[in-house]
Amino acid sequence: xxxxxxxxxxxxxxxxxxxxxxxxxxxxxxxxxxxxxxxxxxxxxxxxxxxxxxxxxxxxxxxxxxxxxxxxxxxxxxxxxxxxxxxxxxxxxxxxxxxxxxxxxxxxxxxxxxxxxxxxxxxxxxxxxxxxxxxxxxxxxxxxxxxxxxxxxxxxxxxxxxxxxxxxxx
Ligand code: FE
Ligand code: ZN
Ligand code: FE
Numbered sequence: 238x239x240x241x242x243x244x245x246x247x248x249x250x251x252x253x254x255x256x257x258x259x260x261x262x263x264x265x266x267x268x269x270x271x272x273x274x275x276x277x278x279x280x281x282x283x284x285x286x287x288x289x290x291x292x293x294x295x296x297x298x299x300x301x302x303x304x305x306x307x308x309x310x311x312x313x314x315x316x317x318x319x320x321x322x323x324x325x326x327x328x329x330x331x332x333x334x335x336x337x338x339x340x341x342x343x344x345x346x347x348x349x350x351x352x353x354x355x356x357x358x359x360x361x362x363x364x365x366x367x368x369x370x371x372x373x374x375x376x377x378x379x380x381x382x383x384x385x386x387x388x389x390x391x392x393x394x395x396x397x398x399x400x401x402x403x404x405x406x407x
Pocket of ligand 1: 291349379
């Protein structure tokens with residue numbers, strides 16, 4: 238697809254993030270299942286539900302543009318999820334694995350925050366206030382998910398991982 242106009246760039250990036258969100262809907266349950274901390278499991282499961290809603294929001298934006306919702310393989314998300322899977326294949330202390338899951342999940346959230354920030358800016362430039370509103374709702378969820386992960390890491394999970402390492406060395 239040619240990128241001659243901002244409208245085309247907007248559509249192109251919508252397709253990318255639509256595919257990215259759908260990849261995440263498949264990947265988040267695995268991450269949640271691998272987490273030991275109940276709070277981390279809960280946060281990942283909550284964000285799975287939100288992610289499903291984000292897919293629906295993107296479909297509304299496509300329809301508002303008279304486009305059939307269609308994704309375009311997001312290689313960035315594919316790579317981030319691939320790295321997440323590598324963590325799940327590792328043996329190790331569950332507390333350290335939890336810290337690693339948070340790190341992987343935060344990379345995903347930051348990637349999405351960048352994508353939605355750009356999409357919102359394009360929607361505004363293009364005068365598409367409906368898309369801007371929907372994208373902002375999703376962006377707020379991504380930012381909140383990221384903050385929850387930071388709170389969990391700082392609120393005990395990283396500390397538990399340090400303790401697990403000390404235990405391992407005894
Ligand atoms: Fe998302
Ligand atoms: Zn992408
Ligand atoms: Fe997200």
